[in-house]
Structures are given as structure tokens and as C-alpha cells.
Amino acid sequence: MSDQDVLRPAPKGLGAAATAFGMEHVDAVFALLRAVWPIPRFGKTALVTRYDDVREAFLSDDAFAVPYAAKLDVIMGGQPFFLGMGDTPQYRLDTAAMRQVVRREDVTPRLTSAFASRAEALVAQADGRIEVVADLSRRVTFEVLCDYFGVTDPPGQDLKVITTRLFEFQFADPGNDPALRREVDAMAPLLRNHIDGLMAARRHGGVEIDDVLGRALKRGAAGEPGFSDDQIHSALIGFLVGGVPQPPMVAPQALEQLLRRPAALASAQAAARADDDASLAGHVFEALRFDPLAPALMRTTVKDHQIAAGTARATVIKAGTTLLVSFRSAMMDPRRIPSPKVFNPRRLPHEYLHFGYALHTCFGIHINQAVLPLMLKPLLQRQGLRRAPGAEGRLTKRGAFADRLWVEYEA
Ligand code: HEM
Numbered sequence: 001m002s003d004q005d006v007l008r009p010a011p012k013g014l015g016a017a018a019t020a021f022g023m024e025h026v027d028a029v030f031a032l033l034r035a036v037w038p039i040p041r042f043g044k045t046a047l048v049t050r051y052d053d054v055r056e057a058f059l060s061d062d063a064f065a066v067p068y069a070a071k072l073d074v075i076m077g078g079q080p081f082f083l084g085m086g087d088t089p090q091y092r093l094d095t096a097a098m099r100q101v102v103r104r105e106d107v108t109p110r111l112t113s114a115f116a117s118r119a120e121a122l123v124a125q126a127d128g129r130i131e132v133v134a135d136l137s138r139r140v141t142f143e144v145l146c147d148y149f150g151v152t153d154p155p156g157q158d159l160k161v162i163t164t165r166l167f168e169f170q171f172a173d174p175g176n177d178p179a180l181r182r183e184v185d186a187m188a189p190l191l192r193n194h195i196d197g198l199m200a201a202r203r204h205g206g207v208e209i210d211d212v213l214g215r216a217l218k219r220g221a222a223g224e225p226g227f228s229d230d231q232i233h234s235a236l237i238g239f240l241v242g243g244v245p246q247p248p249m250v251a252p253q254a255l256e257q258l259l260r261r262p263a264a265l266a267s268a269q270a271a272a273r274a275d276d277d278a279s280l281a282g283h284v285f286e287a288l289r290f291d292p293l294a295p296a297l298m299r300t301t302v303k304d305h306q307i308a309a310g311t312a313r314a315t316v317i318k319a320g321t322t323l324l325v326s327f328r329s330a331m332m333d334p335r336r337i338p339s340p341k342v343f344n345p346r347r348l349p350h351e352y353l354h355f356g357y358a359l360h361t362c363f364g365i366h367i368n369q370a371v372l373p374l375m376l377k378p379l380l381q382r383q384g385l386r387r388a389p390g391a392e393g394r395l396t397k398r399g400a401f402a403d404r405l406w407v408e409y410e411a
Pocket of ligand 1 (some may be wrong): 367
């Protein structure tokens with residue numbers, strides 16, 4: 001399989017055209033809803049659009065539960081992973097265990113220097129013209145993070161394809177496409193067997209490697225809770241499927257937004273050239289606010305809950321309702337985000353919800369905050385960064401995924 005096969009063929013037909021049209025205008029629709037109908041309900045589905053209500057929905061995890069467990073079961077073969085859990089003792093134990101082996105102190109310099117040097121090498125080799133999604137962001141992310149987790153490609157297979165398909169099934173398949181399910185039914189057991197094989201090989205190889213798998217096996221051998229074989233196995237698959245496909249979605253989206261704004265691009269380039277990584281990150285995450293990971297995250301209402309109690313918009317969301325929590329809309333809400341249409345690389349941290357909020361806040365948030373800007377930094381440092389001529393110089397998407405963006409620069 002080539003990198004071309006990582007994403008499934010672009011959806012076609014009237015439905016796909018309507019979705020693409022809707023996404024083009026989604027910010028205008030959200031703005032209208034925030035003003036006149038901030039908590040719309042259609043049958044068994046409801047949507048929260050204002051910043052305060054989005055935060056309330058994420059905080060109210062006793063009423064609005066993550067809907068991920070059923071599909072995670074398909075991927076994991078029934079072994080629970082904390083992304084699918086409520087706030088239970090098991091959730092607390094599993095996340096605390098995994099924080100012992102995915103450590104804050106790994107971010108700098110271990111991961112930052114690996115991301116920075118791989119990205120720089122690829123930009124240098126590409127000689128003045130590069131495709132930002134597959135040839136830069138996806139390559140760097142998979143190479144560095146898979147090495148950090150301690151997971152290789154299954155023999156004759158490509159982890160990029162497997163994890164991206166499983167990610168699509170888990171997070172971007174609301175219609176439950178049967179063709180995707182057939183692929184998942186083949187790929188998920190293959191990935192599980194491969195991880196089992198890696199764990200067995202490490203155990204019998206006798207070599208201690210300081211990566212996430214090596215650390216977890218060591219703690220498991222010492223009998224520490226949270227590190228049974230099943231827990232290590234499902235955490236690794238969860239990180240691979242839930243985490244690694246995303247940086248290649250959002251890094252190109254941020255660059256596309258910078259390319260649309262010459263003054264913001266020039267200012268991001270100045271930060272990159274001055275090695276001011278904090279300012280560079282400010283530019284990248286602000287750019288991403290204009291095209292974040294998704295329009296909303298989904299929750300299942302498990303008990304009646306009144307959102308925005310005591311206000312004119314107070315609305316009871318009934319048990320059984322699917323709640324769409326629009327973090328995209330929240331990040332454009334002028335009630336909390338000053339001048340939201342203005343590009344401002346010096347916003348406050350709470351104005352961003354790129355990585356979710358409250359209980360299920362992204363487990364990889366510290367990694368992402370540090371490494372995403374570094375993937376784009378070598379491009380922004382080059383002179384003459386511009387879109388490639390024609391259509392290939394504008395970011396295209398396939399379904400939920402960034403697909404292609406060619407840029408040129410002085411080699
Ligand atoms: C830049 C890329 C990424 C973005 C934008 C992102 C975004 C998110 C978001 C929005 C959530 C919350 C989901 C929800 O509440 O429904 C989440 C959760 C999660 N993310 Fe990320 N993520 C990224 C990369 C990663 C990476 C690299 C990892 C690898 C460690 C990772 C691991 C996780 C895990 C394990 C959860 C579940 C946390 C929990 O249930 O407590 N993510 N991510």
C-alpha cells in the first residue's frame with residue numbers, strides 16, 4: 001500500500017456535496033445559532049453552541065457520557081480502554097498508570113527534538129517543494145510517535161493505513177458504513193495480534209528499551225496495578241488509533257489557515273526564524289481555531305440534565321439524546337473569545353478547546369502542544385514559502401481528513 005491508500009476514496013454524490021457545502025458555511029450557521037437558538041434540538045439530537053454551554057456539557061460527564069465504548073470494543077476485542085469509560089475508579093487507575101509511562105518529561109527534549117529534526121530533514125530533502133499532509137506531517141508523526149510507543153509496522157502492513165481506518169471507524173463514521181466495517185473487522189485483529197507479538201518478543205528478547213512499551217512491561221513484571229497484559233495492550237492500541245492519525249489532520253489545516261492570511265503568515269515566519277517556539281505555537285493554535293479537528297464531539301445523555309440553568313436559554317436535555325458539543329463554535333463565541341474573527345496569536349490558554357475539556361481532555365495534549373508547531377517550523381523558516389500553483393496548492397480534504405496540500409519554498 002502506498003501513502004495514497006492511507007485515506008479511503010473521497011466520498012461522492014449528493015450527500016458528500018451537501019456535507020462539503022455545510023462545512024464551508026458551518027461558522028456562519030453556528031454564529032446564527034449562538035445568537036438566536038443556542039441549544040437547538042431535533043428529535044433525539046441536540047447541539048450546544050455557546051462557549052459556556054460547551055464547557056458545561058464536557059464538565060457534566062455524569063449526564064453526558066462518551067459514546068465510544070461500543071466501537072472501542074470492536075477495535076480492542078472487548079478489552080476496555082479509558083477513552084470509553086465514565087469517571088470510575090478504573091478510569092482513574094488506568095490513566096494514572098499510563099501517565100507513569102507516557103511522561104511529561106519525555107516531551108522536551110526527547111519528542112521535541114525528534115519531531116524537529118525529522119521535519120527539518122524532510123523539508124531539506126524535498127528540495128523546494130513538499131506535500132504537507134502525507135510527506136511531512138504524517139511521516140514525521142508516525143515515525144516519531146510509533147518509535148516512542150515501541151510499536152512497529154505489522155509485517156507486510158502499514159500502521160498508517162490500519163490506524164487511520166480504525167480512527168475513521170471510531171470517530172468519523174456516524175452512518176456506520178458497512179464497507180469500512182469490513183476493513184475494520186480484518187484490521188483490528190491483525191493489529192491486536194501484532195501488539196501481542198511485540199509484547200512477547202520484548203519479553204523473550206531480554207533487551208530493555210526505554211519506550212512506552214518497555215516501561216509498561218517492566219512495571220507489569222513488577223506487579224504494579226494498571227499494567228496487566230490486557231491493559232498495556234489496549235492502551236497501546238488506544239494511543240495508536242486515538243492519537244497518531246490526528247496531527248497529520250490538524251497541522252496542515254493550521255498551515256492552510258496561515259497561507260490564507262499573509263500578515264499572520266509573516267508573523268508566524270518571524271517567530272519561527274527567531275526560534276521563538278512559544279510565539280510560533282501561539283500562531284499555530286490560533287490558526288487552527290479557524291479550522292479545528294472537528295465541528296463537535298459527541299456525547300450520549302444518560303440522565304436528564306438542564307444546560308444553562310437560570311438563564312433564558314436553559315434547556316433540559318433528556319436521557320437518550322445524542323448531544324453534539326461544538327467546541328468549534330465555542331472557540332468563535334464572542335461572549336468569551338474577544339474579537340473571535342480576528343487572528344490573535346496572543347490569546348489566553350482557556351480560549352482554546354482543541355483538545356477537548358474536563359474528564360476526557362486529550363491524553364496527548366502536552367505532546368501535541370509542543371510538537372505540532374515544530375512540524376511546521378522548518379517550512380516557516382524557509383524563504384519564499386508559498387502555495388504550489390493551481391489546485392494542488394490549496395488544502396483538500398477527504399471526509400474528516402486533511403488530504404493534500406503542496407507548498408513551495410526556496411531550497
Ligand atoms: C494534534 C492532534 C490531536 C488532537 C487535536 C486531539 C484531540 C483530542 C480530543 C478533542 C480529545 C477528547 C475527546 C472527547 O472528549 O470526546 C482527545 C482525547 C484523547 N486523546 Fe487526543 N488529540 C490529538 C493527538 C493525540 C495523541 C498524539 C495522543 C497519544 C497519546 C492522543 C491520545 C488521546 C487519548 C488517549 C484521549 C482520551 C483521553 C481520555 O479519555 O481521558 N491524542 N484528543
